[in-house]
Amino acid sequence: MSVLDSIIEGVREDLATRRLPLSQIHEAMENAAKPLDAYAFLSQSEMNVIAEVKRSSPSKGALAPITDPAALAEQYQEAGASAVSVLTERRRFAGSLEDLDAVRARVTIPVLRKDFMVDEYQFLEARAHAADIVLLIVAALSRSQLKDFYDLSCELGMASLIEVHTAQELESAMEISPRMIGINSRNLKTLDVDTRAFADLIPQIPDEIIRVAESGISSRSDVQGAQNCGASVILVGEALVKSGDPISAMQELLGRR
Template identity: 55%
Template structure:
């Protein structure tokens, strides 16, 4: 039976082919080389577990999700991104997947133009084209999901991100996926407590999986944040940073929410 992740990737590939017909890989490669050099997302995220002001926050521009449907009517992604930056976000994540998350590359462009901190292109990377595309649109960081890629693809895509001056967030959600991720010697690994194959969320899984993460990588807790108490729990298990979207886009004051998240995690140091 196809999983939710499988279904999402079918749509991602179809949309990718439509873009490729408009702009060839060679043209996208050229565009990627013409933009301002990437900001250092690894430097922006590292050290969070020892930071007296709390965990670093990757704040997400997220309109909808397969599990919850519509989350927020984000008419001006740039304004939301500026509020994230004011609140102390270390990185801004922009969902660009269209069918299930309501995102676009136009959102990425708007956010990149609005803020000075690193930006993550959050999508389901299945082809090198998307990595050149991310860089061409100003992304500093891309997402590589272990469950969506084989080992050769993971290695090749990680190498390409580094060649383009970017960093990659390698995402895992099982012990086996962490082992595959660690074999790449990456700089950043995220544990997603949402299983993208079933959409089930288990925040407690971070505590079980975190001890398996290499000690020398930036460790990111993804998903499962409803409030400061969840951030504090991730801090107790050694996370350097959190990635959070839904709780921020539904909050009336996202900048303050980020400050609250960082304060809650600092309190458990």
């Protein structure tokens, strides 16, 4: 079993323990804040940041305690982030839907629910918790699931970050006519990082699609490298939460200090 398979197995087990009746989740969706236009927020400048609230990861273990995710998200917004990513997977990333609620209540920029989305219910759940963006990992989904989940996200008013790692996954992603694609330099099946994925794959994505560079970004030169490949958005978590000063760390990544 790959790392990705193991994570998904845990996600399904946890989902089974918290699944609500559909009538209840639909009521929560109706009461949730309307989704923001994440695509517009992530197209504001030459380089935009999705800053991540991330306590832990399968590859690095514990990163930072983050006792107040909403306060951290506020710092991200102050530093110029265009969106905030909130991990909601519990076992490997120590995240929760409560973190998502706290962040959404505190910031005015879009919020990405960062999780392994493998069940239709999770998309209803994401909207019920006022997420503006969801993550669709091509390696975790069949072609039909990818299309169905993308269509569902659109129907619910949420943007989708379609994540790929290989040329074959990119080909699958392009079949659904996405508006935003993320190139993850980390192989989720082995957890190895190879930032050459940015140079290999980002130039293959049409200019009209928002191109996001994910993982392996910890310095100003990393950001410049991703931007030179054609990325206009970076998704960064570890470098920010471990810095001790996320505002200065983000400004440094963007070359503003």
